[in-house]
Amino acid sequence: MPETTPLASTAPPLPLLDFDQYRSVVSQSVVPLDVHTNCLDDFRGYLDSGGAGDIHVFHIRADEHAVHRSHSLIARGTSKYYKFSLLLEGDGLIIQEGRETALRAGDMAIYDTDRPYSLVFDDTVRMGTVMFPKELIELPADAVRELTARRFTGDDGIGAMVRPYLAQLVQQSDELDGHLARRLARSAVDLVGTLLEEHAADLPYTGGHGTVMRRVLDYIDGHLSSPDLCPAEIASAHFISVRHLHALFSTHSTSVSTTIRTRRLERTYDELVNPAYSDRSVTMIALANGFVDGAHFSRTFRSHYGVPPSALRPTTR
Secondary structure (H helix, E strand, O other): OOOOOOOOOOOOOOOOEOHHHHHHHHHHHOOOOEEEOOOOOOOOEEEEEEEEOOEEEEEEEEOOEEEEEOHHHHOOOOOOEEEEEEEEEOOEEEEEOOEEEEEOOOOEEEEEOOOOEEEEEOOOEEEEEEEEEHHHOOOOHHHHHOOOOOOEOOOOOOHHHHHHHHHHHHHHHHHOOHHHHHHHHHHHHHHHHHHHHHHHOOOOOOOHHHHHHHHHHHHHHHOOOOOOOOHHHHHHHOOOOHHHHHHHHHOOOOOHHHHHHHHHHHHHHHHHHOHHHOOOOHHHHHHHOOOOOHHHHHHHHHHHHOOOHHHHOHHHO
16 A cells, blocks of 8 residues: 655644643533643644534644543533544544554544544644534444444545545635535535445445435425425325334434424525525525524524524624
8 A cells, every 4th residue: 555645734823732721622622522641741732623503624733642532521411423534644543333443644534422432643643623413424323333433545436535625624614704614514524425325335234225315315405495394295205104214214313303404404504604695584594494483493593503593694794
């Protein structure tokens, strides 16, 4: 296998953080983590973040350290996120589901924030990470679990497209406005999903089941504007029982109603930050995407994204 050289980049801006500052920033910016280092006095690190909505992009540079996501930290509250990381410089080790996988510059891996994991770096490392809701991956949860803490290379196939895209995204996303950042971050997640499907092709979870699920999700996306969209309608359109439909979504650790609501929220978010929709009110955008009440939509949106929908309008930023 040919040697992999660090991916070209601009150096992160100074000043770098000491260990206590870095540990605090990491836990506040990502999910709660235990962070350790053997070079406490000399440690320097940096974390920059970008993205939009519930998709987060991080650019990290740090000296020797390890991070651990333990059962006790997970018990504080589930996050329902996957994290997909690209090692830009240095070497590391990822541990999850009993797998320990060595990574080097140019390698990628996915891991689940609702299950214990560890990342160990014996020297200075630079990496990019995209964190996103699990609902955005159209593979069964069991299939993704089989792919966590495994090494994906960018030497060929879909990986050869994912690696350079993610490398550029993590280094430039903080320079983009909300609308463009959202579109680019979502494109990164779509690429990651395609990469996972490529590697999941031989798994027992992704046969005819996967084909039906993709058709169902396409149908949901095509009918989000209808406030009457419901499991009975979706099941009938695909000639399956409602019970079978619910079972399909259960394998993804979600439900039909949650998926419909999440995808409606994603679409309204995209339109709220898009200048092309600036002439439409928040309520108009909500109703056009299947919500039946403006006040209920605002509460649901704020609960999901942490900000009111009006805060995202181009005229208010």
